Amino acid sequence: MNKILKETGKFLNQRFSLHQDQEREKKVVAEIKKGVEFQGINVWILIFAIMVASVGLNVNSAAVVIGAMLISPLMGPIMGIGLGIGITDLDLIKKAAASLAVMVVLSVLTSWLYFFISPLAEAQSELLSRTTPTIWDVFIGLFGGLAGIVATASKERGNVIPGVAIATALMPPLCTAGYGLAIGNMHYFVGAFYLFSINAVFICFSTLLIVRFLRFKEVTFISPEVKRKVRLFIGVFVVAMVVPSIYIAQNLVRETLFNKKVETYVRKVFNFPTTEVIKYEVIKDGEESELEVSLMGDPLNANTIANLESQLSNYELQGVRLLVKQGPKNLNAADIKSQVLETFLTRNLDSLRSKDAKINYLKKELLTFKSKSIPVDKIAKEAVIFDENIKGLCLMEAVNYSSKGSPTDTVHIALTNFAKEPKTGEIQRFEKWLKQRIESDSVRVLADSD
Known part of the structure; x- marks a missing residue:
């Protein structure tokens, strides 16, 4: 039995050990310190990368944003701070923190300048997705940072670092913060900057954890009492970063479930042979919610509407007011046009697909005939x-x-x-x-x- 446990332990150690492929400590430290430097070429690379990312966010191009993230030097100072804390190198902490501060200010100012002069002021989905960070962004920052520092500390780095740069997305939130300043929307600025802070803090925290786990040598001796205070401060700071994201994630989940209930309610209850739902939307005013449903076809009488209201509780929609809009005076022409077009496309989608399939088949037959035709x-x-x-x-x-x-x-x-x-x-x-x-x-x- 002991032999089996010993062999199992040996097998697991070989598979999961971080020490087998570990690079020499001095080389790892030198590599991270090199990334902390922010001057000369790195300054211009950051400016150009921020411009590229801003354009990508502005025109809603994910590919352009990803390309900008690959050339961004933002991760270097963040990992430098984590390394500095892990090996108690106060000079490295100060240098990395100063570089990061300059990078952040320069990034926000560059993106602000672009969005200030850009004629495209509308917020696209790529921008909006960076304004509401949640607990899932914490996980991305934490595990992305762990992957980054483990790869940095190993001999075989592979393509992990570029992947971490894309996953943790340090640059887009700063560009979005600049966009918020350019249009005067502080909600966008605060949300985006909070997302950047989450990513930065947890990449730094991940670096600290791995550096301590690998037992890198400390540069400066610190008494156990000071170490305890530092650990306490780090713990409180990390928790403070996480709590708001949990609250936002909770609201997001609650809103998603609520919208799903509304969709189910409208689909199952508003089912009439001569009346069709054109559009429905939820209008929220503080804690109160109103479900506005626009109908086309035969008008519903008061008893039917009262029955519809009574069924709200069956779908856990208590407290939601129902407003039914029907008749020419209460309907929006744009909504009608939109619904007619949507219905037309839905009903004819199979037919269109069938015709496309036939056209593709005939094209293939024509090519086959041409290939077989005799000159x-x-x-x-x-x-x-x-x-x-x-x-x-x-x-x-x-x-x-x-x-x-x-x-x-x-x-x-x-x-x-x-x-x-x-x-x-x-x-x-x-x-x-x-x-x-x-x-x-x-x-x-x-x-x-x-």
Whole structure:
């Protein structure tokens, strides 16, 4: 039993040990310190990357944003702070913190300048997705940071660092913060900057954890009492960063579940043969919610509407007011047009797909036919060269049918015009050449002479 446990422990240690492929400590520290430097080329790389990311967010292009994240140098100072705390290198902490502060200010100012002069002021989905961070962003920052520092501390880094840069998304939140300042929307600014802070803090925290786990040597001696206070401060700070994200995530989940209940209620309850739902939306005013449903078709009477209201509780929608809009005066023409178009597309989608499939099939058949078609003009010229007695050629493909009327074979018929009566074996030689030329065994040569 002890042997089995020992072998199992050895197997697990070989699979999960971080020490086997660990790079030399001095090299890892030097690599991270190198990333802390922010001057010269790195400054311009950051400015250009921020501009690229801002354009990508502005035109709603995820590919452009990802490209900008790959060239951003933002992660270096963040990992530098984590390393500095882990090895108690106060100089490194100060240097990394100063570099990070300059980077953040420069990034926000650059994106602010772009969005201030950009004619596209509308917030796209790529921008809006960076304004409401949740607890899931905490997990991304934590595990992304762990992957980053583990890869940095190993000999085989692979392509982990670029992946971490994309996953943790340090740059887009700063660009979104600049956008919030440019349009004067502090909600966008605060939300985006909070997302950046989450990512930065947990990348830093991940670096600290791995550095301590790998037992990197401390640069400065700190008493146990000071270490305890530092750990307490870090713990409180991390918890303070997490709590708001949990609250936001809770509200997001609650809103998603609420919208799902509303969708189910409208789909199942508003089911009438001559009345159709054009549009529905939830209007919230503080703690109160109102469900506004626009109908088209035969108007519903007061009793029916009262019955609809009574069924709200069946779908856990207590406290929601129902407002039914029906009749020409209460309907919006734009809503009607939108619903008619949506209905048309929905009902005709299968038909459109079927037609597309037929068109694609016919295109393939046409290509197949073209690939199989015989270039008679070229073959006629080649035939004259092969046999000077040939004056002309008519080549066609025909189907051979049996006496029962069923097709049995496809035959190529070559009606050949000879200048004079062909000699013995001349037709056979031409037939053999023609079979090789058109790559078919079913060739019949019919001779015609002047």
